[in-house]
Amino acid sequence: MRYLTFALAKGRLAQKAMAMLEEIGITCEEMKDEKTRKLIFVNEELKLKFFLSKASDVPTYVEYGAADIGIVGKDTILEEGRNLFEVLDLGFGKCRMCVCGPESARKYLEHNELIRVASKYPNIAKDYFYNKKLQTVEIIKLNGSVELAPIVGLSEVIVDIVETGTTLKENGLQILEEVCPLSARMVVNQVSLKMEQERIQAIISGLKELKKQKEGK
Template identity: 60%
Template structure:
């Protein structure tokens, strides 16, 4: 029997993904409770799962270590790996946006040089390149909201959920870049070699989503 291997982004997305699969009858008792294991097998033996840092999920799928990955659209865009994005799972919804102090709106719309702090340099670069915009992109790993507050940058490019963190720090959304949510990605070779198993699974997920939204 050919197993289908999933790479799941650790945390909320993995939890939601396993809840979704459980609704389809795919269960994995090994993943319940506390465990230091890194690789898990479903109760029926048809699937394997491993948890990884979100940014590594597209890499595992690209190299064929995982057949399927479940990860945020932001990570897919930032990592830009050679994978098929096949399904919007419609959870973990938020957006990528340009944000800053309200007075930066004029600078953003002026076309002049702008300094941008972000955890997502590839997404930021791609966005500003569309407008042929002179830009300096500063990669940060921590709270990017600090960038405009302390004068490191004019604006930030970051994920926005409720907008509460921005509001508490005197920042606002200046432009939307991309709607985000959890997506299902598939290895290009796996889509051919394990086509029936993967396609059936994706169809079942789509049917479940349709029923839930009906």
């Protein structure tokens, strides 16, 4: 039997994913050692391998078959636009992708004016403005605190992830439009899904059942 390999987005997402997998009997003791320098963790008994990677790389590992299964946020899946199957919404890590800015910027959105949009997610921003709103905008990619952009006059609005909205309020910004809801998702390599259908399907069913129980509480 070959190993099934999981790629998990580092940090909170990986911890929550492992906790969920553990509830359906998929465990990896090695990963619990916080001091470890290991990159790949193995469960010999279940023939499973796990590795942690930067969120934006998870879809790449899955598309190219270096991982059979990936767990990553919907924002990353949309931004990376890789060729893979999204099989399950895991229901945690919920937030929203929104267009934000000062109240004064609302009129530019309503009148489809040519404006500048700053974002860490240029592909999501482009898809939203060009394909959904049919509004021509100039998109500026930033890597750091995008909230700064409208404050210093770099852009009229930003497209960013909003969890609580506290950072926006503190900087005099607000949600002007919602782009899409986000949460952690499970993605699968297309070939793996055919070759390992039974094993992967069993994992998906187990997680679905668990999610149903949690939501039913």
